[in-house]
Amino acid sequence: AQTVTQSQPEMSVQEAETVTLSCTYDTSENNYYLFWYKQPPSRQMILVIRQEAYKQQNATENRFSVNFQKAAKSFSLKISDSQLGDTAMYFCAFMNPRRPNYGGSQGNLIFGKGTKLSVKP
Amino acid sequence: NAGVMQNPRHLVRRRGQEARLRCSPMKGHSHVYWYRQLPEEGLKFMVYLQKENIIDESGMPKERFSAEFPKEGPSILRIQQVVRGDSAAYFCASSPPTQYEQYFGPGTRLTVT
Numbered sequence: 107a108q109t110v111t112q113s114q115p116e117m118s119v120q121e122a123e124t125v126t127l128s129c130t131y132d133t134s135e136n137n138y139y140l141f142w143y144k145q146p147p148s149r150q151m152i153l154v155i156r157q158e159a160y161k162q163q164n165a166t167e168n169r170f171s172v173n174f175q176k177a178a179k180s181f182s183l184k185i186s187d188s189q190l191g192d193t194a195m196y197f198c199a200f201m202n203p204r205r206p207n208y209g210g211s212q213g214n215l216i217f218g219k220g221t222k223l224s225v226k227p
Numbered sequence: 228n229a230g231v232m233q234n235p236r237h238l239v240r241r242r243g244q245e246a247r248l249r250c251s252p253m254k255g256h257s258h259v260y261w262y263r264q265l266p267e268e269g270l271k272f273m274v275y276l277q278k279e280n281i282i283d284e285s286g287m288p289k290e291r292f293s294a295e296f297p298k299e300g301p302s303i304l305r306i307q308q309v310v311r312g313d314s315a316a317y318f319c320a321s322s323p324p325t326q327y328e329q330y331f332g333p334g335t336r337l338t339v340t
Contacts, residue, residue, distance in 0.1 A: 139327055145267050151331035203327060214260060217269035
């Protein structure tokens, strides 16, 4: 079974600094997707960034970028120029691509336990 | 394009009552997923539905829980005879048939007293 591990329960960073959140996963699949979701105090789940395993290039979205190491099964999130609004829980998630007629999990997300990030002024 | 809608946002039930949680996916999305989040935990997959079909319910408890996504109307997650351990936030997500990104609703916080 696939598992996702976030080894940092809590982290803090000064405003405008850079912080990296760690995520490792375990799978025997070769093709899959990885995501980072943000959950602010409002509890809304917001998609931050995604990565397709078949793409070697690391995904970037404005101040957010990932370091995807497929062989090491590592998928860390880097937040540059941290802002107060980045304060939230961050969840790493894994997904097998949807395969019709396949009896196992199809497209559901497997989440880590989360990292609570506090951005300090 | 409105996002994923869930209602109610907060639901309080006494032990033994039934809870019905509703989810309206984004326009054009025919795939719906339900997840449960216990306090201080990540989200756990419960069930994956397409219109009129349950595709994967491997994360759903075998008893008291059921889900449907009818041809017309929202998806419903139904919990019969609720117990205190059912208190959690329940999130619905939807995706279009040709993409893998899931977009989440705001969640329903269920409290069982």
